[in-house]
Amino acid sequence: MLSFAKMHGLGNDFMVVDGVSQQIYFTEGQIRKLGDRHRGIGFDQLLLIEAPQQPDVDFHYRIFNADGKEVEQCGNGARCLARFVRQMGLTWKHKIRVSTMKGIMDLQILRNGLVSVDMGVPMLEPEKIPLRYANQETHYQVTVDGISHQFGAVSMGNPHCVLTVDDVKTANVDAIGQALTQHTLFPEGANIGFMQIVERDEIRLRVFERGVGETQACGTGACASAVIGRLQHQMSQKVRVYLPGGHLHIDWPGDGQRLKMMGPAEFVFQGFIEL
Numbered sequence: 611m612l613s614f615a616k617m618h619g620l621g622n623d624f625m626v627v628d629g630v631s632q633q634i635y636f637t638e639g640q641i642r643k644l645g646d647r648h649r650g651i652g653f654d655q656l657l658l659i660e661a662p663q664q665p666d667v668d669f670h671y672r673i674f675n676a677d678g679k680e681v682e683q684c685g686n687g688a689r690c691l692a693r694f695v696r697q698m699g700l701t702w703k704h705k706i707r708v709s710t711m712k713g714i715m716d717l718q719i720l721r722n723g724l725v726s727v728d729m730g731v732p733m734l735e736p737e738k739i740p741l742r743y744a745n746q747e748t749h750y751q752v753t754v755d756g757i758s759h760q761f762g763a764v765s766m767g768n769p770h771c772v773l774t775v776d777d778v779k780t781a782n783v784d785a786i787g788q789a790l791t792q793h794t795l796f797p798e799g800a801n802i803g804f805m806q807i808v809e810r811d812e813i814r815l816r817v818f819e820r821g822v823g824e825t826q827a828c829g830t831g832a833c834a835s836a837v838i839g840r841l842q843h844q845m846s847q848k849v850r851v852y853l854p855g856g857h858l859h860i861d862w863p864g865d866g867q868r869l870k871m872m873g874p875a876e877f878v879f880q881g882f883i884e885l
């Protein structure tokens with residue numbers, strides 16, 4: 611029997627598995643079955659926490675989308691990881707350092723229960739996103755169904771494309787998201803964000819996630835929108851990003867600097883399942 615927890619960050623939901631005390635290997639098919647919302651546990655991502663693979667790191671953090679594919683980064687998941695490892699007694703630390711496919715990340719559980727995550731330096735070079743386009747720094751263009759869209763692109767460890775819209779409520783998230791998430795411009799696919807600027811320090815955002823579809827919140831998507839918002843629309847260093855499931859605080863001083871994200875992480879239940 612496999613022990614797991616169901617958690618969420620602003621409604622972006624996860625099956626979280628302790629791979630430190632349990633020996634576990636998931637196939638893509640198993641993940642798809644577990645992620646099925648009618649016949650499985652149901653989740654946007656499965657998070658697998660493993661023993662450290664290098665010195666000075668507490669855990670190794672792996673992320674799988676509901677389609678079974680392993681990906682590089684998950685911001686809401688990182689906050690859940692921090693609360694999970696303490697709740698399960700895997701550590702007593704409040705400051706936790708994890709490695710991911712793409713690098714090292716520092717997490718901190720704050721006194722108010724929120725979790726702050728150092729998400730590293732956002733990467734804007736097309737080859738690092740990856741994006742098949744000559745470097746234009748912040749303004750790119752793509753045509754979907756005969757309509758031209760301007761977008762910004764950034765890697766938060768994983769690839770993001772951010773479109774600015776007048777109103778997130780009426781944005782065609784599903785159709786444009788489907789068309790762009792596996793567009794040839796993004797050789798590894800991309801998460802597609804639809805950002806409405808409300809104030810210099812406030813964004814409304816919906817995200818069509820690669821390997822999932824639209825989610826109630828995307829942590830890395832919120833970070834990406836803050837970066838593109840600052841570069842394209844001169845937004846403030848500190849912004850609140852409102853997603854359908856709730857809001858996150860993002861702090862990014864600017865180009866070449868590290869970005870911080872802060873928000874909640876919640877337990878739903880714990881359980882056992884036979885694979």
Ligand SMILES: N[C@@H](CCC[C@H](N)C(=O)O)C(=O)O
Nearest residue numbers: 684685686768820828829830
């Ligand atoms: N929900 C996430 C991002 C999860 C991975 C993403 N779907 C991808 O394929 O890169 C978040 O909170 O960042």
